[in-house]
Amino acid sequence: xxxxxxxxxxxxxxxxxxxxxxxxxxxxxxxxxxxxxxxxxxxxxxxxxxxxxxxxxxxxxxxxxxxxxxxxxxxxxxxxxxxxxxxxxxxxxxxxxxxxxxxxxxxxxxxxxxxxxxxxxxxxxxxxxxxxxxxxxxxxxxxxxxxxxxxxxxxxxxxxxxxxxxxxxxxxxxxxxxxxxxxxxxxxxxxxxxxxxxxxxxxxxxxxxxxxxxxxxxxxxxxxxxxxxxxxxxxxxxxxxxxxxxxxxxxxxxxxxxxxxxxxxxxxxxxxxxxxxxxxxxxxxxxxxxxxxxxxxxxxxxxxxxxxxxxxxxxxxxxxxxxxxxxxxxxxxxxxxxxxxxxxxxxxx
Amino acid sequence: xxxxxxxxxxxxxxxxxxxxxxxxxxxxxxxxxxxxxxxxxxxxxxxxxxxxxxxxxxxxxxxxxxxxxxxxxxxxxxxxxxxxxxxxxxxxxxxxxxxxxxxxxxxxxxxxxxxxxxxxxxxxxxxxxxxxxxxxxxxxxxxxxxxxxxxxxxxxxxxxxxxxxxxxxxxxxxxxxxxxxxxxxxxxxxxxxxxxxxxxxxxxxxxxxxxxxxxxxxxxxxxxxxxxxxxxxxxxxxxxxxxxxxxxxxxxxxxxxxxxxxxxxxxxxxxxxxxxxxxxxxxxxxxxxxxxxxxxxxxxxxxxxxxxxxxxxxxxxxxxxxxxxxxxxxxxxxxxxxxxxxxxxxxxxxxxxxxxxxxxxxxxxxxx
Amino acid sequence: xxxxxxxxxxxxxxxxxxxxxxxxxxxxxxxxxxxxxxxxxxxxxxxxxxxxxxxxxxxxxxxxxxxxxxxxxxxxxxxxxxxxxxxxxxxxxxxxxxxxxxxxxxxxxxxxxxxxxxxxxxxxxxxxxxxxxxxxxxxxxxxxxxxxxxxxxxxxxxxxx
Numbered sequence: 085x086x087x088x089x090x091x092x093x094x095x096x097x098x099x100x101x102x103x104x105x106x107x108x109x110x111x112x113x114x115x116x117x118x119x120x121x122x123x124x125x126x127x128x129x130x131x132x133x134x135x136x137x138x139x140x141x142x143x144x145x146x147x148x149x150x151x152x153x154x155x156x157x158x159x160x161x162x163x164x165x166x167x168x169x170x171x172x173x174x175x176x177x178x179x180x181x182x183x184x185x186x187x188x189x190x191x192x193x194x195x196x197x198x199x200x201x202x203x204x205x206x207x208x209x210x211x212x213x214x215x216x217x218x219x220x221x222x223x224x225x226x227x228x229x230x231x232x233x234x235x236x237x238x239x240x241x242x243x244x245x246x247x248x249x250x251x252x253x254x255x256x257x258x259x260x261x262x263x264x265x266x267x268x269x270x271x272x273x274x275x276x277x278x279x280x281x282x283x284x285x286x287x288x289x290x291x292x293x294x295x296x297x298x299x300x301x302x303x304x305x306x307x308x309x310x311x312x313x314x315x316x317x318x319x320x321x322x323x324x325x326x327x328x329x330x331x332x333x334x335x336x337x338x339x340x341x342x343x344x345x346x347x348x349x350x351x352x353x354x355x356x357x358x359x360x361x362x363x364x365x366x367x368x369x370x371x372x373x374x375x376x377x378x379x380x381x382x383x384x385x386x387x388x389x390x391x392x393x394x395x396x397x398x399x400x401x402x403x404x405x406x407x408x409x410x411x412x413x414x415x416x417x418x419x420x421x422x423x424x425x426x427x428x429x430x431x432x433x
Numbered sequence: 434x435x436x437x438x439x440x441x442x443x444x445x446x447x448x449x450x451x452x453x454x455x456x457x458x459x460x461x462x463x464x465x466x467x468x469x470x471x472x473x474x475x476x477x478x479x480x481x482x483x484x485x486x487x488x489x490x491x492x493x494x495x496x497x498x499x500x501x502x503x504x505x506x507x508x509x510x511x512x513x514x515x516x517x518x519x520x521x522x523x524x525x526x527x528x529x530x531x532x533x534x535x536x537x538x539x540x541x542x543x544x545x546x547x548x549x550x551x552x553x554x555x556x557x558x559x560x561x562x563x564x565x566x567x568x569x570x571x572x573x574x575x576x577x578x579x580x581x582x583x584x585x586x587x588x589x590x591x592x593x594x595x596x597x598x599x600x601x602x603x604x605x606x607x608x609x610x611x612x613x614x615x616x617x618x619x620x621x622x623x624x625x626x627x628x629x630x631x632x633x634x635x636x637x638x639x640x641x642x643x644x645x646x647x648x649x650x651x652x653x654x655x656x657x658x659x660x661x662x663x664x665x666x667x668x669x670x671x672x673x674x675x676x677x678x679x680x681x682x683x684x685x686x687x688x689x690x691x692x693x694x695x696x697x698x699x700x701x702x703x704x705x706x707x708x709x710x711x712x713x714x715x716x717x718x719x720x721x722x723x724x725x726x727x728x729x730x731x732x733x734x735x736x737x738x739x740x741x742x743x744x745x746x747x748x749x750x751x752x753x754x755x756x757x758x759x760x761x762x763x764x765x766x767x768x769x770x771x772x773x774x775x776x777x778x779x780x781x782x783x784x785x786x787x788x789x790x791x792x793x794x795x796x797x798x799x800x801x
Numbered sequence: 802x803x804x805x806x807x808x809x810x811x812x813x814x815x816x817x818x819x820x821x822x823x824x825x826x827x828x829x830x831x832x833x834x835x836x837x838x839x840x841x842x843x844x845x846x847x848x849x850x851x852x853x854x855x856x857x858x859x860x861x862x863x864x865x866x867x868x869x870x871x872x873x874x875x876x877x878x879x880x881x882x883x884x885x886x887x888x889x890x891x892x893x894x895x896x897x898x899x900x901x902x903x904x905x906x907x908x909x910x911x912x913x914x915x916x917x918x919x920x921x922x923x924x925x926x927x928x929x930x931x932x933x934x935x936x937x938x939x940x941x942x943x944x945x946x947x948x949x950x951x952x953x954x955x956x957x958x959x960x961x962x
Contacts, residue, residue, distance in 0.1 A: 140818075141557070141558075142822075143817075143818045143822070144558055144814045144817055144818050145557070145558050145561035145562075145817070146561065146562070146565055146817060146820070146822050146823045146824070147561075147822055147823070147824045148822055148824050148826075151826075241440070241442050241443075242442075245442075245464065245782070311555055311556075312555070312627050314555065315783075318555065318783070319449050319555075320449050320450040320552060320553045320554070320555060320786050321450065321782050321783045321786050322782065323448065323449065389811060389814065389815070390811075392557060392558045392814060393556070393558060393621070393810045393811050393813075393814045394555075394556060394625065394627055394807070394810065395551060395554035395555045395556035395559070395622075395625065395627050395628050395631060396554060396555025396556075396627075396631075396783070397627055397630065397631065398630075398631055398781055398783045398784065399464060399781060399783060400781065401630055401631075487860050490858075490892070491858075491859075491860035491892070492860075493890070494860055494888045494890035494892070495860070497888075497890075558814055558817075562817075565823055568823070572835075575834075575835050575837075575838060576835040576837065577837070578837065578891075579835070579837040579838050579839035579889075579891060579904070580839050580889055580891075583888065583889070583890075585888070585890040585891065585892075593891070593895065594837070597835070597836065597837065599835065617813055620806075620809045620810060620812075620813045621809075621810050621813045621814070624805075624806035624809055624810070625806045625807060625810050626803060626804065626806045626807055627807070628806075629806070
């Protein structure tokens with residue numbers, strides 16, 4: 085069980101190897117297979133997460149949530165998506181047509197790119213990049229640009245306001261996030277995600293770096309534009325922010341991208357702080373990749389729980405909280421971590 | 434040289450946070466409000482004019498459609514005005530029933546005010562819990578009057594029918610559960626630090642300004658003015674009940690919101706007392722002896738009651754025929770909306786939503 | 802402490818997640834309507850005396866009534882309620898002196914076609930002229946007979962006096 089996916093990948097590699105093609109071609113086929121696998125995983129998960137969110141929301145709000153389409157309403161998202169596909173895509177007059185259509189296409193790219201370096205289990209990263217964490221931080225923040233494109237291209241004042249909010253919010257929350265992750269990197273001394281997971285063999289970093297985890301979590305919520313930091317969408321203020329003018333599949337893609345982002349941030353939290361695929365309490369009977377998923381889903385549930393409990397903060401409060409609380413706190417965390425590492429080193433740990 | 438320009442944003446009449454079809458023209462400097470112009474009239478149906486073509490009784494269903502969230506209170510204001518004009522004494526039993534249903538209506542209206550306020554600030558779950566309790570009240574209204582929202586239950590001279598048997602267990606169950614439900618709102622919404630950060634100190638309405646602009650209801654009391662018609666000039670039999678008038682201190686959004694939460698608790702107290710006293714009363718008629726065709730004497734009357742949103746006044750002029758010569762309604766939502774511009778200046782877009790929600794307007798009443 | 806309100810909110814939503822739900826799953830579960838429910842109208846044709854009180858009580862001119870008078874008796878031909886203007890205030894039902902008008906416990910009044918919206922409670926053809934004449938002659942005969950009888954008995958009474 086533990087190595088099921090690694091074995092499958094190995095046997096595919098052997099199968100191609102028999103054909104006697106050049107090794108470069110073999111590599112290309114392998115990457116394609118992996119990308120397809122990840123894409124499938126992401127899309128299926130995004131669909132499931134939409135359903136899960138609606139169920140969680142329903143149960144929190146004394147109702148059932150979707151339960152009509154398919155068994156227990158499981159096909160609700162599929163039905164919604166097929167409805168959205170059949171809708172006309174309306175392009176507002178005065179919109180920048182190319183950018184307007186480009187934004188929903190691009191919105192999926194950054195999370196997809198980051199998923200290439202996520203270790204789903206032991207030896208299960210599609211690309212075991214040695215600067216994985218850096219790559220994640222660099223690429224994930226690209227989605228800011230795409231949100232801004234959507235907001236600008238719509239030629240709608242609400243969209244424009246939403247786009248401005250995205251930029252302000254993402255930049256001010258990227259910083260504490262990076263600084264929080266830095267604490268972990270200082271302890272492990274590596275940017276490779278698999279190595280970071282392996283370094284948590286004895287102690288998960290959520291216990292070694294609780295403040296960093298908290299900062300990462302808050303900044304993560306802000307990164308995903310979710311309540312209480314969903315100013316970008318802020319449906320009671322600016323209608324739907326950058327997505328106001330999107331209809332049909334354009335809207336659906338933004339919607340699914342939000343869940344992909346949630347998943348990404350949860351995967352990162354599980355990898356950096358919750359010991360990745362490592363089994364707690366020696367429960368190795370459950371394979372590593374399943375542990376990873378369990379941890380990710382606990383994180384995702386937390387996101388949803390927060391969303392259905394809290395109101396939204398105001399834009400200046402959001403910025404104030406980011407710059408005046410989170411950034412100093414994460415800097416202090418780095419300082420303390422540094423001192424602790426030095427002291428423990430001197431003591432001969 | 435960097436040059437900045439004012440930015441005009443048209444908010445509404447179709448907007449998730451304008452509580453219906455209110456249109457606000459926002460003049461913005463970035464996200465900061467320079468000026469707000471409310472544009473009303475998108476739901477105007479001419480109810481005051483319609484009333485002139487109806488008999489006195491036939492006006493009652495139209496008053497339901499003013500503040501449709503607290504229809505019983507609107508009924509009460511109108512029928513009491515006509516009763517005052519005609520000098521009708523109504524039976525004791527009807528008085529108690531009126532108090533019970535109008536306080537239920539007040540709770541139902543405040544449930545919406547609290548719920549939508551949470552929704553305006555982005556907390557969707559805070560919207561659903563008060564609605565759950567409102568549903569229970571709607572069920573009871575359905576038992577009493579047959580309709581969930583537009584009851585048309587009160588009549589000139591009493592009420593349409595006595596309370597049904599099935600109502601008593603339902604209201605008792607509700608009264609028992611309700612305080613814990615309010616505690617739940619308190620825990621989920623009032624106590625939440627994000628909610629407090631969003632509402633405390635925002636949109637302050639000073640006492641003097643509130644009085645000058647004749648603001649009324651929880652919006653006035655949030656500013657610290659202790660003026661509730663049920664206490665100040667008791668109408669009906671309100672002087673028989675023991676309740677307090679919650680008053681805010683600072684006059685910010687939080688105080689206005691919190692006044693409503695506390696008023697729900699006070700209304701709960703009034704219903705409890707009224708129900709107790711009603712059960713001691715012997716059974717009897719719920720309608721005074723009024724002629725089938727109402728012909729009030731020539732003259733005019735102004736009567737005001739404490740509605741859910743503020744002071745609700747009915748001005749009825751009679752020319753001695755079966756139809757009113759003129760009906761004018763003092764709609765509290767409309768008057769409370771006056772100060773929106775002043776309260777919003779200098780705040781952000783998100784605060785406009787918060788301030789508007791804290792005034793608690795109903796567009797059926799604003800536009801009439 | 803800052804944050805205690807946030808945690809309390811989380812505790813409340815967690816608790817609610819586990820409590821039973823209040824949803825009534827409409828087409829499967831039917832919500833029990835109270836007796837006084839204002840739903841579709843029904844008219845007891847035989848009890849109705851075509852007095853027109855309901856028409857006059859209606860604030861919105863929803864009710865259209867057509868009658869014909871046969872042998873000094875009003876006969877209901879048409880009773881149509883234009884439901885799209887109805888306020889469901891219940892004044893018509895309240896005004897009915899014979900309790901002929903009432904409610905059904907049915908709220909599903911939506912229609913696909915506009916011409917199906919008006920609620921037709923009575924729709925009868927007027928009586929053919931011969932039938933009308935026959936009935937009128939019959940009634941006239943009856944009246945005449947009664948008159949004759951009355952006169953006869955009246956005369957006796959007078960005689961007794």
